Amino acid sequence: MHPITVNPNILKMEYAVRGPIPQRAAEMKRQGREIIPCNIGNPQALGQSPLTYYRQVLSLVEEPSKIERERKLKEIFEETPGSPLREADFISDYVLEVSEKVLTLSGTGTGAYTESKGFAFVRQAIADFINRRDGFSGKLRANPEHIFLTDGASDAAKRVLNLLIAGPEDGIMVPIPQYPLYSASITMFGGVQVDYHPDEERGWALDRAELERAYSEAARQGVNVKGIVVINPGNPTGAVLGESSIAEVIDFAAQHDLAIIADEVYQDNVYTGKFISFASVLRERPVPLFSLHSISKGFFGECGHRGGYMEVRNPPQIAGSGLNLLDLLLKQASVGLCSNTAGQILTYLMVSPPEEGSAPYTLFQKEKQRILRELYEKAQMIRAAFDQMDGVECFGETGAMYLFPRLNKLPAGTGDFEYCMALLDETGLVTVNGSGFGQKPGTHHLRIAFLPPKDLLAEVLPRWVEFHNRYVNA
């Protein structure tokens, strides 16, 4: 066949998180070199274990005959004095009952397509979770019909952007640096990426004046700004927004008639402060809000299962049609039939932790606290290494799963891409160069996920410090 033309937007699109650096890493791995994949927030690839409770339930929901068998086994055990099994060898009644409840509520188990939006009982559980989290009652209560289950939050973000971008003049505001899913999707759907710059030296704080600058500069160039993406806690910066910053974004969106896409997938990854949701600050203001959450992050890290949801508040009407945005979100979901059921079940479990006092509660809490504590400790270890590196500064508090240090000193004529490649070659550490996320011209950064086990960090960090000080002073 002759060479063909293809969608020019896919040709243009860039996605550094899985770009040349991880591709080089994969090559090194095939050659037998040790690689530490910190380019991506993928905890279970770095040894984090799944939560026992989640997997016990999921496993039984996938193989329901094991619920009855477990009951039979327990009965035999209880009737057999001197049994070599102990009670701890059995799955608790609580887990058996939750698994049965999930199967009953699903109606069809995991093997059938669900409603396009996802299982109704999962959407109800998500609504209950939002109401608990944000203290909503009355009119503010989440509506399960405004919730869509998706194959991870990436899927949700793509759906919203695909809808909002109606033509090549439509723009979406994104923070710089940003998670490249947003830049890639905006390119993909043929829209305009409108950059705004949180203030790095003030811990990546959001500033109304900067939002207005970005908006009016774009408007002057004929861009029709439709929405603003906020990632909170930040990816790649880890920055956590306070209530006043969130209120400023909402005021700004209200004034300019923008939709807000709040990427809140790291809401459980706040180590020192408190997560505040956009919905809780929005309350009754009529600004369209798409809030995204995911099973991939937090303390559960179930990335591979691709589960997530989007909650929509104040869905707007579509000009020139009798339709609401919800109708189109439903149609869009229908063409994909439904998101995967294992991801849906894990999303249910994420928003329905075991009740206090129940059999799995203690272990669940212990696993959760250990993972979160270790994440924070690992971030602190890496920050301590930065202090020993010549010209490295890391602003903002620790949130999400990433640090995004600034490299103030690099060999003349080189940038962060060359630095990350050299770091990979010398230490096996896979990071992503700051230019993959966008950064102020003239600055250089990298993103590192603080996920490797502590002993591995203790081993590699001194080698990084040594490499760094040699490399930047060469």
Next chain:
Amino acid sequence: MHPITVNPNILKMEYAVRGPIPQRAAEMKRQGREIIPCNIGNPQALGQSPLTYYRQVLSLVEEPSKIERERKLKEIFEETPGSPLREADFISDYVLEVSEKVLTLSGTGTGAYTESKGFAFVRQAIADFINRRDGFSGKLRANPEHIFLTDGASDAAKRVLNLLIAGPEDGIMVPIPQYPLYSASITMFGGVQVDYHPDEERGWALDRAELERAYSEAARQGVNVKGIVVINPGNPTGAVLGESSIAEVIDFAAQHDLAIIADEVYQDNVYTGKFISFASVLRERPVPLFSLHSISKGFFGECGHRGGYMEVRNPPQIAGSGLNLLDLLLKQASVGLCSNTAGQILTYLMVSPPEEGSAPYTLFQKEKQRILRELYEKAQMIRAAFDQMDGVECFGETGAMYLFPRLNKLPAGTGDFEYCMALLDETGLVTVNGSGFGQKPGTHHLRIAFLPPKDLLAEVLPRWVEFHNRYVNA
């Protein structure tokens, strides 16, 4: 917020399989009426059980600690004379070993993102499956690097169409009737749908002259035809293509420099003849071929798990770039991170059935044969009912999971949509009107999935016959 503009293609797009008829059915269900959902190939929603072997392995892969526990339990059982358990209560060593093998080969289990293309071991197993199925050796062997795991085949189809449609003049040929995923996606990506008409009265046979007619008519209107979709076995028609029809499509594609998108998700749903893959007829001819397969259909029906793959042969170069189409497929996959792992594991199991003589083999074969036999018997029951209906004809052999009868007699001024709505209201049967798939102007059809249990069919079919003869003669 004011009404907003949205992507006009999403506004235009239609998807009847989950359109007004199933929406009305959902409403009736909420009112407590009994509904028989035959609008969609969703076997487990109609009582089909998942295959024991698949779920045993999946369940253990989701909860690996249960592998060791099972071994311990077995040991206790064997050492305890008079145990109330029987050997059949335990999971076979073979299943335990397959589960361990899957975990080892995956490296990271189900909780981590996989490679963008999917687990390497699953792609290798798919390549081996294709080689076995099509008798490939040497240069014809499938290349695991040309295989992409996807969230069901719908995901794969959307990816390919999104790439191939480079601008509003680009066209894709689709059979009429067709599975509306294709029409919806072509609308979505802003391309032109170019219809070709298999010959209903010759069992939906493909005809070279008709392909040429469709192509040249489109070309005359300035459409740049890029590819041709073939669904084999057919959806919604069930028609199964013979080798000569496939060879004709390949000749046609070669002559006009087209890519072939071969939707082969129903390859196990051939009840009387034999499935012939496009790859096996293509052999060394340099025509780009995208072959899609899925865990949702066949005798397994694992729709909810959203697993599937696409194998690419002869990926073309991209004009004006040093890139190959594979590079873009990879970039596209990267932005979604990876397809869900439960779907990937089930895809592995689909292409790696238990070996002959192994412990799970007999039950697996029994379950498989029963499901396929019953599907065929149910199709025959429905066909027999058609024979009693005034002016209903159903052409072609029985394949896939659908029958697509022609309704030659309808009340004046009504069409198949009104018929299907009335059928739903009277009998609870949810079908899809032929216009949802496209049909020759002036003809009327419906699609019914032959999935309901036999006793349910035996109860509803006479009511359908009675309704039909009354309705069309009113």
